[in-house]
Amino acid sequence: MKNKKYFVFLAIFSLVISCFGFNIRTVSAYEGKNSNTIYNMLETDEEKNLYESIYESCMKISYSEKDFEETEGCVYPVSMSNERVIEIVHLFIYDHPEFFWLSGKSRLSYSTISSSVASKSVSLEITAEYQDGIARNKAASELENAENKYLNGAAAFSDDYSKVKYFHDTLANNITYKENGLDQSVISALVNNETVCAGYTKAFKLLCDDAGIDCISVQGYSHAWNKCFIDGKWYNVDVTNDDQSQLSYFYFLVSDKSLDETDELFGEVYLHTVNSKDFPTYADKYPKSYESYDLYVLGDADGNGYIDSKDATVILVDYARNIVEGSSNLDADICDVNYDGKIDSRDATKILVYYAKSMVEKVPSSLRDFVLSDE
Numbered sequence: 001m002k003n004k005k006y007f008v009f010l011a012i013f014s015l016v017i018s019c020f021g022f023n024i025r026t027v028s029a030y031e032g033k034n035s036n037t038i039y040n041m042l043e044t045d046e047e048k049n050l051y052e053s054i055y056e057s058c059m060k061i062s063y064s065e066k067d068f069e070e071t072e073g074c075v076y077p078v079s080m081s082n083e084r085v086i087e088i089v090h091l092f093i094y095d096h097p098e099f100f101w102l103s104g105k106s107r108l109s110y111s112t113i114s115s116s117v118a119s120k121s122v123s124l125e126i127t128a129e130y131q132d133g134i135a136r137n138k139a140a141s142e143l144e145n146a147e148n149k150y151l152n153g154a155a156a157f158s159d160d161y162s163k164v165k166y167f168h169d170t171l172a173n174n175i176t177y178k179e180n181g182l183d184q185s186v187i188s189a190l191v192n193n194e195t196v197c198a199g200y201t202k203a204f205k206l207l208c209d210d211a212g213i214d215c216i217s218v219q220g221y222s223h224a225w226n227k228c229f230i231d232g233k234w235y236n237v238d239v240t241n242d243d244q245s246q247l248s249y250f251y252f253l254v255s256d257k258s259l260d261e262t263d264e265l266f267g268e269v270y271l272h273t274v275n276s277k278d279f280p281t282y283a284d285k286y287p288k289s290y291e292s293y294d295l296y297v298l299g300d301a302d303g304n305g306y307i308d309s310k311d312a313t314v315i316l317v318d319y320a321r322n323i324v325e326g327s328s329n330l331d332a333d334i335c336d337v338n339y340d341g342k343i344d345s346r347d348a349t350k351i352l353v354y355y356a357k358s359m360v361e362k363v364p365s366s367l368r369d370f371v372l373s374d375e
């Protein structure tokens with residue numbers, strides 16, 4: 001269930017999940033494309049072996065037109081608890097959104113071979129819509145076509161930050177938040193354009209993987225979001241909560257600390273977060289335009305969540321048009337930076353001064369405070 005403004009209370013045992021994960025020696029289809037992040041979080045060789053077995057089993061189904069109700073049984077040691085097996089299954093499903101046909105349910109089997117030998121295995125259920133091999137392959141083709149459209153758009157950018165921003169913006173603009181029968185699958189997001197937080201998260205994960213950007217997913221009881229690795233550091237990205245009537249960047253490339261300040265409960269629920277105390281806010285690089293939820297964000301003329309030279313440009317262009325046409329397209333609450341009742345070059349100048357100073361010296365954390373302190 002999506003909460004547009006405030007994160008819901010998440011379970012203390014929330015699972016961090018997602019990415020295409022690791023390079024399996026026996027299956028080369030995704031080698032060189034995906035990270036080892038989640039795979040390396042597994043605690044023992046036995047857990048990694050089970051994870052690899054699930055992957056290999058799923059790969060066989062991906063390239064088959066046969067009908068399947070579930071994957072083949074993947075054997076694991078008797079000493080491994082059933083609870084931990086289910087945990088690994090959940091990690092795997094969010095780690096591999098390309099296996100869109102997995103329902104999330106699994107079946108555990110136990111058999112005794114002799115008085116001294118026993119065997120345990122787990123198989124993953126396939127959703128009813130995709131048990132038919134032809135239907136499954138048709139959906140896979142549609143998913144690939146949708147991925148390629150996003151990747152072709154991202155190809156215009158050379159750096160990871162711009163690609164991640166493109167995925168964030170385009171997903172939010174294309175998707176409508178809506179519950180449906182496939183809303184836990186990446187298909188709902190990339191093909192059908194209607195999904196919930198699970199679909200947003202898996203879509204963002206899949207696209208980052210395709211682009212070679214290290215990304216994981218985080219899931220709690222009632223919400224899911226991503227972490228991605230940009231410029232040598234991990235940041236949180238929540239496309240779901242940024243998908244507002246006007247595109248938001250409040251949850252775009254922010255630190256755990258920033259999320260803690262948004263909701264005091266939020267920081268207590270992480271399990272398997274990556275270098276959590278080393279997550280800085282992206283405002284270290286680009287001045288953040290606000291610290292809390294407001295009806296408007298002073299100075300953020302282009303609506304990208306940060307105060308920079310682009311905001312000044314938007315104001316100057318509008319000011320020039322206003323001189324000629326006698327009308328402005330900008331919101332005074334956002335763009336009348338110096339509070340003089342009009343939007344003009346003086347507002348653009350205030351923004352440029354704030355932006356320039358923030359790059360070389362300490363300034364108030366918000367443009368509003370900077371303007372007031374400058375008076």
